[in-house]
Each structure stands twice: as C-alpha cells, then as structure tokens.
Amino acid sequence: QLHLQESGPGLVKPSDTLSLTCTVSGGSIRSSNYYWGWIRQPPGKGLEWIGSKIGSSYYGANTFYNPSLKSRATMSLDTSRNQFSLTLTSVTAADTAVYYCVRTYGDYMVDCWGQGTLLTVSS
Amino acid sequence: QSVLTQPPSVSAAPGQTITISCSGSTSNIGVSYVSWYQQVPGTAPKLLIYDNSKRPSGIPARFSGSKSGTSATLGITGLQTGDEANYYCATWDTSMSPGWVFGGGTKLTVL
Numbered sequence: 517q518l519h520l521q522e523s524g525p526g527l528v529k530p531s532d533t534l535s536l537t538c539t540v541s542g543g544s545i546r547s548s549n550y551y552w553g554w555i556r557q558p559p560g561k562g563l564e565w566i567g568s569k570i571g572s573s574y575y576g577a578n579t580f581y582n583p584s585l586k587s588r589a590t591m592s593l594d595t596s597r598n599q600f601s602l603t604l605t606s607v608t609a610a611d612t613a614v615y616y617c618v619r620t621y622g623d624y625m626v627d628c629w630g631q632g633t634l635l636t637v638s639s
Numbered sequence: 640q641s642v643l644t645q646p647p648s649v650s651a652a653p654g655q656t657i658t659i660s661c662s663g664s665t666s667n668i669g670v671s672y673v674s675w676y677q678q679v680p681g682t683a684p685k686l687l688i689y690d691n692s693k694r695p696s697g698i699p700a701r702f703s704g705s706k707s708g709t710s711a712t713l714g715i716t717g718l719q720t721g722d723e724a725n726y727y728c729a730t731w732d733t734s735m736s737p738g739w740v741f742g743g744g745t746k747l748t749v750l
Binding site for chain 1: 641671672674676682683684685686689690695727729731736737738739740741742743744
C-alpha cells in the first residue's frame with residue numbers, strides 16, 4: 517500500500533525559504549501515470565493546490581504550479597531516494613498551513629495523501 | 640475566494656439524505672472529471688468520489704456523485720454521525736494556467 521510521509525522544519529522565519537520533502541513507500545515515483553504534488557491548508561480554511569510534477573522524465577519536466585504563488589514554488593523529484601520536494605521562497609505569514617504531499621492520477625483524482633505537516637511562518 | 644463554489648454548511652438528522660453542490664465553469668467542471676474528498680477535522684482528506692461518480696474500494700454505496708454541465712453534486716444517503724466532516728469538490732482547470740482547483744468546502748453536521 518502506498519504511503520506518503522512529509523518532513524519539514526515546522527517553523528520558518530518571514531522572508532526565508534521553505535523546503536519540504538515527501539518520502540514515498542510502497543510504490544515508485546517513477547511513473548508516467550502519476551503526478552506527485554503538494555496541497556496546503558491554512559488553519560481553519562480550505563484546500564489550495566500548490567503544484568504537481570510527473571513521475572517519469574520520459575515526458576520531460578512536465579510540471580504545473582499554482583499561478584497565485586507567483587513563481588515562488590519549485591518542485592523536484594529524487595528517484596534514487598523515492599522522494600520529491602517543494603521549495604517555497606520569500607515566505608510570509610500567509611504561507612502558514614498544513615502541507616500535504618499527494619499523488620494524483622493524471623487529472624482524474626488525488627488518490628493518495630500524506631498525513632500532513634504543519635508549517636508556521638513566524639519571527 | 641475558491642474557483643469552485645460550494646455551500647459553506649449543510650445539516651441533517653441521522654438517516655436522512657443530503658446533497659452538496661459544486662459549481663464551476665466551462666474551463667474546469669465543464670470539461671474535466673470531478674472528484675470529492677472527505678476530511679474529518681485533524682486528519683488528511685480522503686478520496687470519496689472520482690471520475691464524477693465512481694467510488695474507490697471501501698467507500699460505501701451511500702455516497703454518490705453526479706455531474707451536469709458545469710456543476711457537480713455529492714449525495715449521501717442514510718446519514719450517520721460518522722459522516723460529520725468537511726467535504727471538498729475538486730477538478731482540473733484547463734485555463735491559461737492549468738491546475739487543480741478546489742471548492743471552499745462544505746461542513747456537514749449530523750444533528
């Protein structure tokens with residue numbers, strides 16, 4: 517059974533760069549059928565998609581980002597470690613949220629979620 | 640402001656039936672599959688419905704989904720106290736910047 521586990525610093529200062537990693541077990545991220553991505557949820561609010569990246573390099577660097585993040589987000593895959601990562605630059609208090617790493621099956625569904633990790637932006 | 644529009648809340652008694660609407664546009668629901676997610680507070684969302692109306696293994700038949708034009712609907716029959724949660728619709732938006740879009744969520748209260 518596929519399992520996704522997020523890891524991150526928990527607390528970052530305003531204007532810093534946030535880095536989160538998702539470790540995947542029970543399946544390979546090298547797949548042309550699946551995208552690997554991030555969704556966040558500010559406290560008490562709804563879900564916001566951050567970005568998705570295809571698992572197979574055969575299709576090139578097929579990556580999509582939420583335009584509302586204004587190019588602050590970058591995703592990468594480490595197939596040797598079966599991990600993928602998110603980097604978010606110039607963070608502000610508005611980036612405080614629970615961050616979920618997810619697997620999506622094409623554009624059909626988000627079929628697997630990590631348990632989520634809380635990131636707080638505060639000085 | 641979410642791209643997809645859901646009612647903020649819905650409530651009903653155990654055993655009753657409810658529906659939750661999700662309204663979008665021709666660039667998202669109108670051309671893409673809709674999925675629904677259940678989120679019990681403090682936990683990660685869980686896939687409930689995909690491809691507009693299909694249920695993953697383990698999801699009871701009490702949960703159903705449908706789509707018509709640029710709107711979708713989640714239905715729950717025989718409400719149970721364990722169904723109390725937040726429900727989100729989602730779909731792929733095919734606009735200039737394609738990506739996943741979500742509804743704002745609907746809080747279901749089972750009275």
